[in-house]
Amino acid sequence: MFTTTLADGAELRPLEPWQAEEFLAHLDRARATVDPWIPWASRNTDLDSARATLQRYADLAARDAGRLYGLWLDGTLVGGVMFVSFDLGAGTCEIGCWSEPAARGRGLITRAAGHLVDWAVRVRGIHRVEWLTSPENTASSNVARRLGMTLDGVLRERFPHRGVRHDTEVWSLLAPEWLARTHR
Known part of the structure; x- marks a missing residue:
């Protein structure tokens, strides 16, 4: 297991099925504010459903x-942050995030998210990183901007x-853009 320190008292680390109880308690605190943006938030209402979500991501990994x-x-x-999808063959991935009010x-x-982008580009050779969000989720759009992403467009009434059908903003960042921006 690894831990990445993000700031004083803040750490990023894998979220795995054995942590289902902690994950569920977190979602109970976060659900009201993340439900419109993270589809699985409203489906995780008991230990079995929380464990199933974590297992689904373990299977993806x-x-x-x-x-x-x-x-x-x-x-x-x-x-947390996640690779919603990761396709090494196509050289693309999608990153997403969520947080409860205490983290904002x-x-x-x-x-x-910057750690995920950097790992995807530098270590795995991903060429295009995508970020999908609702235009109403300004906090998420602002993260995409801070990462240096470009708004590619809006998919109308996508989900x-x-x-109610909601629009989806599609943001992207290409590997050369990230590398030029980070100079590492």
């Missing part, structure tokens, strides 16, 4: 097709949530 990481602040799980306004999600 085993196939090198996705990954899930938690964000801990002073020892408490307060959010500290730059932790941007730092955590249904609670009987």
Whole structure:
């Protein structure tokens, strides 16, 4: 297991099925604010469903097709970042995030997502990193901007949530852009 320090008291590390109880407690705190943006948040209402979500991401990681990481602040799980999809053959991945109110306004999600971008580009050779969000989720759009992403466009009424169809912004960052920006 690894831990990446993001700031004083903040760590990024894998989020795995054995942590289902902690994950569920976190989602109970976060659900009201993340439900519109993270489709699986409202489906994780008991230990079995939380474990199933974590197992789904563990299975994706085993196939090198996705990954899930938690964000801990002073020892408490307060959010996370993920490779929603990871396709080495195509050279593309999609990154997503979520957080409960206790984690917001500290730059932790941007730092955590930056670690994922850097690993995908530098270590795995990903060429295009995507970020999909609702235009109404300005916090998520702001993370994409801070990462240096470009808004490619809006997919109109792309996903249904609670009987309403929502638009999706598509943001992207290309490997040469990231490398030029980070100079590492």
